Structures are given as structure tokens and as C-alpha cells.
Amino acid sequence: MSLDNANLLEKGYWEPAKSEPERTLARAKRRVLELVRPSNASKTALQNSKANRTAYLDGLRGFAALLVYLGHHQLWAHDALKADRILENAYGYDNQYYFACLPVVRMFFSGGHFAVTVFFVLSGYVLSCKPLTMIHAGEYMRLGDNLASALFRRWLRLHIPVICTTFCYMTSWHVFGYTADPLPYSTYLEDLWNWYVEFKNFSFIFTTGGKPWFSYNFHVWSIPIEFKGSILIYTALLALSRCTRNARLWCELGLILYFMYIVDGWFCSVFMSGMLLGDLDLLAASDNLPHLFSNLARFKSFIFYTLFVVGLYLGGVPSFSADINYLRESPGWGLLSLLKPQAVYDYKWFYLFWAATFVVASIQHIPRLKGFFETRFNQYLGRISFAFYLVHGPILCSLGDRIYAAAGWIKESQITTIPGWIDLVPLPKIGPFGLELSFLLPQLILLPVTLWVAEVATSLIDEPSVLFSQWLYLKTLSLVSRP
Numbered sequence: 001m002s003l004d005n006a007n008l009l010e011k012g013y014w015e016p017a018k019s020e021p022e023r024t025l026a027r028a029k030r031r032v033l034e035l036v037r038p039s040n041a042s043k044t045a046l047q048n049s050k051a052n053r054t055a056y057l058d059g060l061r062g063f064a065a066l067l068v069y070l071g072h073h074q075l076w077a078h079d080a081l082k083a084d085r086i087l088e089n090a091y092g093y094d095n096q097y098y099f100a101c102l103p104v105v106r107m108f109f110s111g112g113h114f115a116v117t118v119f120f121v122l123s124g125y126v127l128s129c130k131p132l133t134m135i136h137a138g139e140y141m142r143l144g145d146n147l148a149s150a151l152f153r154r155w156l157r158l159h160i161p162v163i164c165t166t167f168c169y170m171t172s173w174h175v176f177g178y179t180a181d182p183l184p185y186s187t188y189l190e191d192l193w194n195w196y197v198e199f200k201n202f203s204f205i206f207t208t209g210g211k212p213w214f215s216y217n218f219h220v221w222s223i224p225i226e227f228k229g230s231i232l233i234y235t236a237l238l239a240l241s242r243c244t245r246n247a248r249l250w251c252e253l254g255l256i257l258y259f260m261y262i263v264d265g266w267f268c269s270v271f272m273s274g275m276l277l278g279d280l281d282l283l284a285a286s287d288n289l290p291h292l293f294s295n296l297a298r299f300k301s302f303i304f305y306t307l308f309v310v311g312l313y314l315g316g317v318p319s320f321s322a323d324i325n326y327l328r329e330s331p332g333w334g335l336l337s338l339l340k341p342q343a344v345y346d347y348k349w350f351y352l353f354w355a356a357t358f359v360v361a362s363i364q365h366i367p368r369l370k371g372f373f374e375t376r377f378n379q380y381l382g383r384i385s386f387a388f389y390l391v392h393g394p395i396l397c398s399l400g401d402r403i404y405a406a407a408g409w410i411k412e413s414q415i416t417t418i419p420g421w422i423d424l425v426p427l428p429k430i431g432p433f434g435l436e437l438s439f440l441l442p443q444l445i446l447l448p449v450t451l452w453v454a455e456v457a458t459s460l461i462d463e464p465s466v467l468f469s470q471w472l473y474l475k476t477l478s479l480v481s482r483p
Helices: 003-011 020-036 055-077 083-087 112-137 140-176 188-202 218-240 245-262 266-285 291-295 297-314 324-328 348-363 367-373 376-407 443-476
Strands: none
Touching: 055 083, 055 112, 055 348, 055 367, 055 376, 055 443, 112 140, 112 218, 112 266, 112 348, 140 188, 140 218, 140 376, 140 443, 218 245, 218 266, 218 376, 245 266, 266 348, 291 297, 297 348, 348 367, 376 443
């Protein structure tokens, strides 16, 4: 046999021809395998992805989603020990000294609110980046088209994944016949109606009453805030689009101060902070920053390293109570408590605003830190971050509840809902608080399962929702408006 023929055999070109049904079945099998196989299990996964200028922001978003996951699992597993009284207090408060409460360290145990604030800063940055590029170039017609498209698609992009994930979660209770949190209604139709009523109220951001939670996934409380912040960014971009560079920057800063110090609009300040950072970064890239920043250039490394350290400290603000007197009594926070503006009701958001702003602003100027967020794992987390955020709660309330109960982490509700799982495989609670062996070993199951479900949700729900919103917008355009 010739060498050419041998190569043909090795490549499989001499295999018998398949019929059309066989080829269709083979394609379907490949598609299913692509959906259910974790992407990082492939040797070629992510190898061809090239880091762009803002790739570190994707990694930061993914890492922040992981902090949310860790914080919720800590509180859930340690519920009987009143974990919130420990993890959300300062180190040394009431003579309690836990490793998990040390400054900076506490981020990995109770950094959920800090992570959400980082999400909001990143949203303000990313949502405004492309429109600001057009503003800098004076391309106002393109700016109008961009903002029209973005505003049309934003509600759909945020809420379709919430609709799909909560609907699947609620439906699974009745399909598989298990209890979860919240407790299912007696019939599927009752749950379906209650799910619809709750969601329609939850998704209307201008509501003036009712509860702010969606009981089918409490962790999505941030989605309406995300949509409000998006509207603020699009409005500010349009309103400031014709301003001079300095006037625009002063207005952005003025809005931040107004929302934080004059009225209780902390989340608006957080989004506007992201927009201001994006504006400054684009100006720096074109060497068009105001002279003030040029004068500080020689101190850049010192400034950003300092901001990063201060941001990490402020990000661990004690948040067990919203009473400012409680913060004044917390070790290490007495003097800092004097900085809280009168307008802010829940003081933690004031400190978290500065923490998230400082951290996001400084990362790109600290090479090793920026490189960390550009690593393969953090980029992977960034790609699935939205779905990871949406599915980690339902998995925790169902599978996680059972695994923690089996490992010996008992909650009062489990006695009536899942008594058969209690102490099924009790594990030793050796180790410091939050790092017990009986907490860490369940993560060998829960974290991979959550990541895998997030991947599937990204492929089946999150990414298609983006494409659907784009398709729908294009379908609504007149012929003269279509690109």
C-alpha cells in the first residue's frame, strides 16, 4: 500500500459512506456532547482566545461571581451557628476572633456584597465603553443607533435568563417530586401562577410597593438594579454626548457625588463610577487626559497599589446591622464611620462603592494582578459568570441543602423537609471556622456541578438570549434604519 493510501486510512476517509439519517444522528450526538461536556475538559478549549485590552475585566467578573458563590455557601452551611453574626462582623467585635473575619481574608468568606458592587462598576464601564468611543470621535449618528439598540435589548438580555432558569427550577420540583427552598405549592399550576405573578412584579423596576425579592431565586435581587443602572448609563451618555471633554468629566463626577452625598442613590453612583473609569481609560489610550493626571503620572504605581489595598479593606465593611452606631463600635472602623454621608441609609453601600471603584481602577495598573485575572480559569469563569450567578442559588437550595445535611450541617428546616438526609455521611468538623473538612469536602461535588450547570445554561439560555434580543431588534427596524 502506498504512503498516500495509508494516510487516507489514518484519516478515516475510507470509512463506508453514511446515510442522511445517520449523519443527522451523528451531528445531534456531537451537539449534545458539546453541551454537556465541560469546556475546560477539552485540551483546545480557550487556547485560541487572545486577551484583549479589557480581558482582565471578564476575569474579574468571573472571580467576583465565585466570591458570591462562596459567601452564600458559607452562610447556608453554617446557618445553625448563626454564621451572619460571625462573618458579617469585624475581627474582634464582641471579643470574637475568627480567621475568616480578618481584613482582606474575609472577602473569601463574606465578600458577596462587595462582589455585587464590583459587578455594577464593571457594568457601568462596559456599557459605556463603545458609546464613549463614538462620543470621543464625534460620531453622533452612530451613537444614537448604538444607544437605541442597547436600550431595546437590555431588558430582554437581563430577564430572559432569569425567566428560563427560575422556570426550570420551579418545574423540576414537580417533575422529580422533591422539596426545595422555597417550599413548592401542592400542584404545579399553583406554582406556575405564583411564579408568573411574582416575576411580573419583580421585573417592573418602577414599582412603588411589594417585596423586592423573587422567591424562586432570592439572589437575583440585583437584576432590577442592574437594569436601572443601565438606563442611567444610557441616559447620561446621551445627555453628555455633546459636552466638551472637561465638562463631561465634571458632570460624571458631579452625578456620582449627587447620588451618593445628596440623595440615597448609591447604586447610581456605582454605575456612574464605572462610566467615569471607562471615560478616563479611553482618554488615556488616546493620550488626551486632563493635565491633572499627567502631573500625577510619576506617582502612578504608588497611587494604584495604595488604592487597591484600601479598596480591599473597605470591601470588608461589617454589615450585620445597618445602624451606624454598630459600625462605630467595630474594631478598625470607628474613625471610618465618620465618613458616612447623611443621605445614605444602609452605610455598607457607601464603603463598598469606594472599595469597588478603587479595586476596578487599580487592577490594570498592577501587572501581576491583571495577569491573574487574565488566566485561563478566571477567563472561563468570566464567560459563564452570569449563568453561574443565576444557577448557584437553586443548586444550593436543592442539591446543596441535601449534601450539607448529609455531611452534618443541620438546619431546623431540614428536620421536616429532608429528614432522611440528616447525618447520612457525617464528616468531622475539624479546621477553622469556614474551612472545616466537612465544609470543604462537599465542594468537590457542589462546585463542579454548579460550574457544569452554568456552562449548560450559558450555551442553552444566556448566549441564545443575547442572539434573540439582537434578532428581535433587527426585525423591528424599518428598511431605512437597518444596517
